[in-house]
Amino acid sequence: MSEEVNEYINREYEAGFVTSVESDTIPPGLNEEVIRTISQKKGEPEWLLEWRLKAYAAWLEMEEPTWAHVHYPKIDFQSVSYFSSPKSMEDKPKSLDEVDPELLRTYEKLGIPLHEQEMLAGVAVDAVFDSVSVATTFREKLSEAGVIFCPISEAVHEYPDLIKRYLGAVVPQKDNYYAALNSAVFSDGSFVYIPKGVRCPMELSTYFRINEAKTGQFERTLIVADEGSYVSYLEGCTAPMRDENQLHAAVVELVALDNAEIKYSTVQNWYPGDEQGRGGIYNFVTKRGICHKKSKISWTQVETGSAITWKYPSVILKGDDSIGEFYSVALTRGCQQADTGTKMLHLGKNTKSTIISKGISAGRSQNAYRGLVRMNPSAKGARNYTQCDSLLIGDRCGAHTFPYIESKHPGAVVEHEATTSKVSDDQLFLCQQRGLDAEKAVSMIVNGFCKEVFKELPMEFAVEAGKLLEVSLEGSVG
Amino acid sequence: MSSATWINEQIPPEPKVDWLSTLHREGLNQLTDFGWPNRKTEAWKYSPLTRVLKGSLLETPNTGSELSSFNAANLPAVDGIRLVFVNGQFESGLSDLEQLPAGVCWVRYSEANQEQQAYIQAQLQSGVVAQHSLTALHQTRVVDGWLLDVDEKVRIEKPVYWVHWAEASEESYSVLSRCVRLGKQSEMTLIEHQLSSEQSAAQFQHQSVHFDLADSARLRHQLLQLDGGDQVSVGSWNSRLANHAYLETFIMGLGGHLKRVDYSVCHQGEGAESRLDAAILPKDKQHFDLHTQFEHEVPHTQSQQVVRTIADDQAKAVFNGRIHIHPQAQKTLAELSNKNLLLSEQAEVYTKPELEIYADDVRCAHGATVSQLDHQALNYLRSRGISKAEAEVMLSFGFIQTLIQRVDHDVLIHYLVERLTSWFGADQQLTQHLGSL
Numbered sequence: 001m002s003e004e005v006n007e008y009i010n011r012e013y014e015a016g017f018v019t020s021v022e023s024d025t026i027p028p029g030l031n032e033e034v035i036r037t038i039s040q041k042k043g044e045p046e047w048l049l050e051w052r053l054k055a056y057a058a059w060l061e062m063e064e065p066t067w068a069h070v071h072y073p074k075i076d077f078q079s080v081s082y083f084s085s086p087k088s089m090e091d092k093p094k095s096l097d098e099v100d101p102e103l104l105r106t107y108e109k110l111g112i113p114l115h116e117q118e119m120l121a122g123v124a125v126d127a128v129f130d131s132v133s134v135a136t137t138f139r140e141k142l143s144e145a146g147v148i149f150c151p152i153s154e155a156v157h158e159y160p161d162l163i164k165r166y167l168g169a170v171v172p173q174k175d176n177y178y179a180a181l182n183s184a185v186f187s188d189g190s191f192v193y194i195p196k197g198v199r200c201p202m203e204l205s206t207y208f209r210i211n212e213a214k215t216g217q218f219e220r221t222l223i224v225a226d227e228g229s230y231v232s233y234l235e236g237c238t239a240p241m242r243d244e245n246q247l248h249a250a251v252v253e254l255v256a257l258d259n260a261e262i263k264y265s266t267v268q269n270w271y272p273g274d275e276q277g278r279g280g281i282y283n284f285v286t287k288r289g290i291c292h293k294k295s296k297i298s299w300t301q302v303e304t305g306s307a308i309t310w311k312y313p314s315v316i317l318k319g320d321d322s323i324g325e326f327y328s329v330a331l332t333r334g335c336q337q338a339d340t341g342t343k344m345l346h347l348g349k350n351t352k353s354t355i356i357s358k359g360i361s362a363g364r365s366q367n368a369y370r371g372l373v374r375m376n377p378s379a380k381g382a383r384n385y386t387q388c389d390s391l392l393i394g395d396r397c398g399a400h401t402f403p404y405i406e407s408k409h410p411g412a413v414v415e416h417e418a419t420t421s422k423v424s425d426d427q428l429f430l431c432q433q434r435g436l437d438a439e440k441a442v443s444m445i446v447n448g449f450c451k452e453v454f455k456e457l458p459m460e461f462a463v464e465a466g467k468l469l470e471v472s473l474e475g476s477v478g
Numbered sequence: 479m480s481s482a483t484w485i486n487e488q489i490p491p492e493p494k495v496d497w498l499s500t501l502h503r504e505g506l507n508q509l510t511d512f513g514w515p516n517r518k519t520e521a522w523k524y525s526p527l528t529r530v531l532k533g534s535l536l537e538t539p540n541t542g543s544e545l546s547s548f549n550a551a552n553l554p555a556v557d558g559i560r561l562v563f564v565n566g567q568f569e570s571g572l573s574d575l576e577q578l579p580a581g582v583c584w585v586r587y588s589e590a591n592q593e594q595q596a597y598i599q600a601q602l603q604s605g606v607v608a609q610h611s612l613t614a615l616h617q618t619r620v621v622d623g624w625l626l627d628v629d630e631k632v633r634i635e636k637p638v639y640w641v642h643w644a645e646a647s648e649e650s651y652s653v654l655s656r657c658v659r660l661g662k663q664s665e666m667t668l669i670e671h672q673l674s675s676e677q678s679a680a681q682f683q684h685q686s687v688h689f690d691l692a693d694s695a696r697l698r699h700q701l702l703q704l705d706g707g708d709q710v711s712v713g714s715w716n717s718r719l720a721n722h723a724y725l726e727t728f729i730m731g732l733g734g735h736l737k738r739v740d741y742s743v744c745h746q747g748e749g750a751e752s753r754l755d756a757a758i759l760p761k762d763k764q765h766f767d768l769h770t771q772f773e774h775e776v777p778h779t780q781s782q783q784v785v786r787t788i789a790d791d792q793a794k795a796v797f798n799g800r801i802h803i804h805p806q807a808q809k810t811l812a813e814l815s816n817k818n819l820l821l822s823e824q825a826e827v828y829t830k831p832e833l834e835i836y837a838d839d840v841r842c843a844h845g846a847t848v849s850q851l852d853h854q855a856l857n858y859l860r861s862r863g864i865s866k867a868e869a870e871v872m873l874s875f876g877f878i879q880t881l882i883q884r885v886d887h888d889v890l891i892h893y894l895v896e897r898l899t900s901w902f903g904a905d906q907q908l909t910q911h912l913g914s915l
Contacts, residue, residue, distance in 0.1 A: 067520070375848070377823070377824075390833075390835070392835065392837075392838035392840075393838065394838060395805070395808070395837055395838045395839070396805070397836075397838070398834070398835060398836045399833070399835045400832070400833060400834045400835065401831075401832060401833040401834075401844070402830065402832050403830060403831065403832075403846070404828075404830050405827070405828070405829045405830065405846055405848060406826070406827070406828050407818070407820060407826065407827045407828075407848040408826045409820070409823070410820035410821065410822060410823060410825065410849075410850035411850060412848070412849070413847075413848070413849040414846070414847060414848040414849070415845075415846075415847045416831070416844075416845060416846040416847070417843070417844070417845040417846075418831070418833060418843065418844050418845070419842070419843040420833060420835050420840065420841070420842040420843070421841060422838040422839055422840075
């Protein structure tokens with residue numbers, strides 16, 4: 001079996017190719033001038049530049065957080081280039097046909113043929129390449145339903161009122177170190193607005209890719225679901241293999257107004273670095289949603305990539321009877337480190353939250369769940385259920401759990417449980433006795449371990465996530 | 479005064495033995511590194527220490543042995559070997575030293591023999607598991623202390639009964655350091671009973687204990703923090719367990735302005751096993767903070783923790799339970815259960831059960847719940863003709879009763895039930911059945 005193991009362990013990162021596209025990258029470094037340049041390149045209005053500069057001023061005052069259970073050399077923020085755009089994007093394409101074919105081929109390699117998806121999957125895709133949104137499919141069909149789905153840089157011009165009202169409403173500029181950095185230099189991202197009472201006719205999707213060397217990616221996603229609307233949003237990410245570490249500091253804001261529902265699914269497969277832990281993406285992401293009355297926000301994530309993940313998709317349950325959900329599978333192998341979890345802040349009456357977190361660690365990786373459940377004095381009748389399970393594969397990895405529970409109302413009920421185990425010999429034996437080889441048996445057991453989360457993913461994503469997990473995992477079994 | 483200036487102005491007291499000055503210096507360095515805890519300090523996140531620094535609690539040492547209201551007759555009639563501390567000072571006059579059996583030595587650090595002193599120094603220097611600003615501060619202030627040295631194969635039949643009496647005429651602090659060394663296959667029960675005078679001014683009791691259990695030694699430890707009033711009590715209990723050593727702990731926490739217990743157990747020998755049961759009951763404006771840290775350093779060790787909290791009125795209960803499985807500690811079995819009951823609108827509970835695991839063939843689990851009393855159970859009792867108030871008392875008491883049964887000492891159980899009765903309500907009608915439950 002050890003040969004098989006070696007083979008799988010040495011399996012390469014499949015999305016690790018570089019696309020040779022001429023690009024317009026501003027030199028590394030961060031100062032006010034850089035922010036002005038970014039803003040100018042995007043032709044932004046004055047108020048947004050002010051907003052960015054305010055964030056930058058705040059960022060300068062802030063300290064880099066060190067509380068997470070991850071270790072990495074200090075990041076030199078001056079060596080990162082904060083804006084990179086494929087040259088051919090200078091004259092924005094009007095439709096898919098005008099997009100640089102080289103770019104489209106990149107996405108094809110990644111398994112998201114834009115054309116095909118447009119036809120078959122019925123998923124509207126907004127693809128972000130380095131710092132710029134490349135193409136958004138299905139826009140016409142969406143606009144018939146009144147749904148706005150476009151790059152955020154475009155939305156700034158076309159829907160300034162909405163952007164002014166909601167940008168930074170959930171994650172303020174000064175929220176945390178990386179959110180402040182993002183607010184100062186954010187390049188592009190997606191903006192979604194679902195009007196009152198509309199059920200978005202298809203799943204929306206964004207694909208992020210970092211291509212250029214020494215660049216960081218700082219996209220910003222803003223989704224506003226107006227009263228009584230529904231939207232399901234998918235997000236996927238990849239990056240080329242490089243020796244140096246690249247920074248990805250995104251911000252995602254969700255606003256669910258009364259009776260609205262947002263389902264946000266992520267399959268994160270950034271380059272995790274090689275076996276020795278060289279290179280890989282630092283994924284420092286702030287994701288947060290706010291729920292108004294009787295609304296619902298559901299985060300589902302499958303995290304298999306990144307050298308370091310630092311991410312806590314949260315829900316502020318502000319309105320009475322609102323619901324927050326978090327389903328997560330985080331797989332780490334090699335030298336990956338993940339510190340991920342969620343925050344459920346219960347403010348409204350009868351608010352409910354469910355947290356299901358499955359951590360799988362293999363190789364020499366460290367996988368931590370960090371969560372906060374806070375019942376405020378106003379959270380009468382609120383409920384939370386948390387379950388975090390860890391699975392260890394191999395004796396050199398680590399699995400950690402840091403759940404913070406704060407309750408300030410006797411009528412609120414919080415339940416938390418966590419277990420840690422390895423793939424049991426009995427289970428393996430049973431499967432092998434039935435004729436499965438060890439690899440398949442483990443894959444099956446792990447799939448069963450994650451089933452509760454996978455069933456929350458939209459179908460196409462569930463298949464992708466299952467496959468991703470399978471290839472990431474198989475090698476690690478000894 | 480800013481906390482940084484305050485730290486810089488700390489001058490350690492004159493120690494009774496020379497090697498303590500080294501310890502003081504190290505403590506001062508640590509204290510400077512840690513700084514005074516604020517809201518962002520993880521170890522003190524939910525337990526603000528502003529009052530402790532603002533008042534004169536940390537300025538004046540309490541050396542007076544004020545005994546005006548101490549009355550041994552009020553103590554439970556534990557048939558044990560009583561050792562009494564008043565404001566951190568040992569009182570031989572009130573203690574039963576003559577009852578200590580052969581093979582057991584009770585000695586001041588400063589009067590211990592050379593081997594013992596070297597041992598104590600090592601314990602104090604590296605034995606603190608969960609280090610933070612307050613353990614560093616404690617280290618700078620230890621002037622002397624007490625060692626209980628139990629020889630191999632000695633079984634102390636009667637429980638050793640430490641009584642801590644706190645009474646001060648003005649705001650002050652007391653410092654107490656102790657080491658307990660249990661030789662191979664020795665066995666003892668240790669009851670620690672903290673109580674205070676009702677008229678006492680606020681006092682900051684700062685203590686540390688080091689338990690060292692050699693192969694197959696057994697210790698049953700009962701820590702009863704029952705002092706009330708304006709007392710601030712901060713202490714760290716550190717245990718080391720060698721092969722097949724066994725530690726069983728019961729903690730009961732009542733009263734006090736601010737209480738902090740750091741209870742750490744290091745399983746350093748194969749087959750070591752520990753169990754901790756804790757019942758924490760803050761009420762009024764009290765604040766109780768329990769931090770446990772269980773280190774599993776070698777294969778085949780076990781631990782189990784059960785912590786239950788009832789918070790009433792405007793009280794705050796904090797629990798942080800950390801289980802750390804080291805890379806080579808395969809076949810570890812570690813469990814933690816933490817249940818919290820909120821009895822009032824203003825009570826608050828903060829809990830964080832932590833797992834940090836670096837070995838794969840282990841079984842670890844923790845669970846935590848926070849809620850109020852079960853309505854169905856309440857309704858059931860009421861449908862049987864029991865008043866709401868009495869039903870509430872019965873259910874709350876039932877919540878911690880199984881833990882109290884672990885004490886296994888009838889006199890003490892009776893005494894604790896009595897204390898609990900008054901905790902649950904002055905109305906005798908409500909609590910008349912508790913004793914027989």
